[in-house]
Amino acid sequence: MHMTRMNSPSIGMDEGTGVGHALNDFLLQLENYTPSIPDSVVAYYLNISGFESQDPRLIRLIALASQKFLSDIANDALQHCKMRTSSQLAQNSKNQKGPKEKKFVMTMDDLVPALQEYGIVAKKPHYFI
């Protein structure tokens, strides 16, 4: 897995100051907010890389940001999945009328193009041992 920073969507610098102010206010609200990832887990991984903060709000902000990052990726993958299944359904309905499939299953086929938009190159291995 390799992360490139050039072709990932980024915050424009011109609106950076506005985001900074809004984020400062937002940080105050994080006092009584619990992200999905437990604080202690995020703190552990942050400590591994040398980040040590006494402020739990910063840890929560990072947890929330990573959660949003993941959610954006998942949303893209879902769109890929929907497009793929709808085209398959159209082909199937020409041949025979099957039951409509509405279950979305995340596979590497959807995840790889979604990750590529975020500058993460993930390759599906050809085989497993």
Added chain:
Amino acid sequence: MSESIERIEASSDARRRFLNIAVSTVLLETGFEAADKMSMETLTEIMQCFIAEVGNSAKGYSELSGRVEPVLGDVMMAFMNMGINLQGLEQYAARPNRHVIQPPQQAPVPRQ
């Protein structure tokens, strides 16, 4: 020796499991009903790398300005440097159907 290594692996596995649960929760919220093992593992690895990278970068920025403990600005710089879009973070935080995972229980330290 081997016992201590095993214990370390087991404890990191516990954190990993919580990350796995968090990833599954987000996927469920997004609208997926199932995921195969490889994509789950890929996303979990991405989350772990993401958090570690933000920590590393924020620490670098804080040390660059002569501080020991990172502040909000350092974390912001880390996000910007990584090209993370924080637009709509507040709306994301206030989304209606969010699940919260029970925080992990601290295991009692066994007496030697």
